[in-house]
Amino acid sequence: MKVMFYATFREIIGRRKVEVHGVRTVRELIDYLAEHYTPEIKKQLLGTPRVGPDKPIDGMVLVNGHNVFHLKGLDTELSEEDVVHIFPPAGGG
Template sequence: MKVKFYATLRDLTGKKEIEIKGVKTVKELLDTLDKMFPGIKKELIDEDGDVNGMILVNGHNIVHLKLWDTELKEEDVVHIFPPAGGG
């Protein structure tokens, strides 16, 4: 599957997009990404285990799907956005 990073996550990963194989859920994807890019899970999951930022699977927010248990397929495209800042 394609995983696309945005904003500060591009700085953390050094990449705009990567290909990942063999993960079946968003949780597995984040575990795999955290091994590749230590600290990325900390950026995306808050202390309560909620999404900090936004993760889209084929354009659908995982908050409206099965959250961390959202199933993934090899042909999926996952977009990962960091928390929005500002004020």
């Protein structure tokens, strides 16, 4: 699958996009990225104080244009043909 990174996540990973194979869920994808690129991506997505029962991911993960928050969250299933977009949390005010 293709995984695209935006803003600070692009800087953390050091690439605009990567190809990933063999992961079955968003949770496995995040673990894979942490293991093969940098643990910082997992820390930023799952380890901030803003993550909790009502917000499983700090940022936005889209699978084929659909926000995983509206699917199965971290348990959203992935296939080799998917395109995943990973965005950091939006700031502003």
